[in-house]
Amino acid sequence: MARITASVYTSHVPAIGAALDLGKTEEDYWKPVFAGYEFSKQWIAEQKPDVIFLVYNDHATAFSLDLIPTFALGTAAHYKVADEGWGPRPVPDVEGHPVLAAHIAQSVIQDDFDLTLVNRMEVDHGLTVPLSLMFGQPQAWPCKVIPLAVNVVQYPVPSGRRCFQLGQAIRKAVESFDEDLTVQIWGTGGMSHQLQGARAGLINREWDNAWLDALIANPGAAAQVPHIDYVREAGSEGIELVMWLIARGAMADVSGGAAPRVRHRFYHVPASNTAVGHLILEN
């Protein structure tokens, strides 16, 4: 039986990827950011997940305005790293898990989630920066990855409630897969940031930490937060946080199991324009 053993939450700021790729991790500006992931790298080296179900958003990379899927699940064997305009990041390509992904697709679509399945897709910093933060700079990523790209670019984006429900359906799907696999689910993006207009640079430390508290202890309430609250309190790009609710919805306690154990919590301002948040919950 496949099992979701833990969920990981992290910002996916592109500048973090650039700092890593350009060897700036020891600079004063970046040191505190990477220090927040030291525990996580040791932890995941011990955990050795077989598969990471990685929830992120595409930033006008694989999807243009021609086609905007609310939820796009990757069922491919292989994903190339995208050139976002700076050239592709010097990181390994990503290997998928087509069989588990197809199983999840079947289960989740039959549970009334209207997925788009994707067999060819380049992945951007939303997916690769979290891998870099957790695994450093290996020659190849040490596990398979199933990408789920969520539309948080063009409104309407899915509600937090819908995301939380999708997480529950993903959990059910994974646990009905009859191969022995250790699966982690990651929610990425956020926390507070705004990349546009006169309000660019907005950060809301209090709100972010209250939201983290709720995500840990009372995720059903966090899932009820309407879009406008994210925009008003956490900046226009803070809306990415709805993706964390997919990962949280896949934890055991939401389906009647025990509360997760908080293995790690980290918060730092700033990385570029963004408040970096990071959390590890174990089932």
Add this chain to the structure above:
Amino acid sequence: MARITASVYTSHVPAIGAALDLGKTEEDYWKPVFAGYEFSKQWIAEQKPDVIFLVYNDHATAFSLDLIPTFALGTAAHYKVADEGWGPRPVPDVEGHPVLAAHIAQSVIQDDFDLTLVNRMEVDHGLTVPLSLMFGQPQAWPCKVIPLAVNVVQYPVPSGRRCFQLGQAIRKAVESFDEDLTVQIWGTGGMSHQLQGARAGLINREWDNAWLDALIANPGAAAQVPHIDYVREAGSEGIELVMWLIARGAMADVSGGAAPRVRHRFYHVPASNTAVGHLILEN
């Protein structure tokens, strides 16, 4: 206020389009097929809908295996007619209604349907053959069209129940649009047919007609029919009928209104490999 005034259901057999385009409508083989639409052409000339919300499936035309949306809603202003391998059909391009489509997208996504929005798409016989059957061969289509492409090609396809619920959400969305518009919703595809293998040519007149009876009088029951029943009884391509449930779900009676009036019902075997079914229901 926009209103859904009627729903139309029809097969969308490509050979019907070819018969029309090649001037074969008076041939003995085709005469009875087109005779079944004589009433419909007069009826729609009187109805003068402003917009048709047209539910169909793409047949490996706009969507390859690279990307498979469960529900793809067209929000574009314009759709070209596709070359499906025989050259494009000699019919007018299709004009969309981007503002109403975006309104429906917003409403329906907030109601937890995970649409994919499409702004560039070529449309195939699934969409153009119903237009030809209902409008004949005009220089331009007399109304706007909002396409909804449903995945019925690669399993898992959405359940009949899910399609029926989507219809209800579409109705709610249309009726909250504050421009005065007469909207029809069309469900296309089916009825019984199988295009593959030793069982190619399967037709099930009894099952089709019982299903039509249920669709009219007891659509909630028709929506419960599982996929395997369509395959077993109506052939592997009979699964297209789930799309009729989207149109049926958008009728007033499903949301507590009066039962629809059956204006027309037609059934004929064969057109090419397929049982042609056709129904007009008025609110």
Add this chain to the structure above:
Amino acid sequence: MPLEKPYQDVPGTIIFDADQSRLGYWLNQFCMSLMKAENRVRFKADERAYLDEWPMSEEQKQAVLARDLNWCMRTGGNIYFLAKIGATDGKSFQQMAGSMTGMSETEYRNMMISGGRSAEGNRYLGEQGDAQAHRQPQGSAAQKGAA
């Protein structure tokens, strides 16, 4: 088995699910390429050379060259994709579908005009209908086989 497949007990029928889709990915993508007129011209000019541009299996290429649609489907083809080959050859959906039964074009057309194939005996594997494995090929091809 990871995916439940309640549809495997229907005779003469392959459901195009994720497993089939994975198997047939390049075969079907090759078919899609025939939607462009210039590709149809290139394919017709030298089929083998055109097929060799695609990472298909040798068996898939042979199945295409033989225009054996049942074989194409066993190797992961889907009928809506394979129809692009038929369109390139100038074949209708009726000719394509009929070719999978072993019947002649006229036999298949006449079956359809007479109301199509009955579901009787063709719902479950092991019944006695004309789509069952032990009754293939159908039509005059069966006589030829027996002769």
Add this chain to the structure above:
Amino acid sequence: MPLEKPYQDVPGTIIFDADQSRLGYWLNQFCMSLMKAENRVRFKADERAYLDEWPMSEEQKQAVLARDLNWCMRTGGNIYFLAKIGATDGKSFQQMAGSMTGMSETEYRNMMISGGRSAEGNRYLGEQGDAQAHRQPQGSAAQKGAA
């Protein structure tokens, strides 16, 4: 108005909804084209000529040529698309975001290091925060304007 927009009372913020998307379609698609290295080269060689290949409005082209991201956004641009222009110019997201406030690069960077912009007074139109319309542009640009 067809679409409800509960997000229009947030100062200094444009939500990229269907209306904005329709307005900015070609501007954003132009931006996407800069993800290919050869297009970046062609754009840099002759910006005006490259822009003229796209059915954008003249205003959109002027906004791009001026590298005025606020102007680009008013004409339907989305920041994730516009970022491809910044990438082509070798600008970071921090430089791009900062450019929309009127602050110098150093001023914006220092604001972020000091904990970022406060939400206080910046939640609703008409409050007194630094993102409100009557307090633009920000930073040294404001002094220059006043001088």
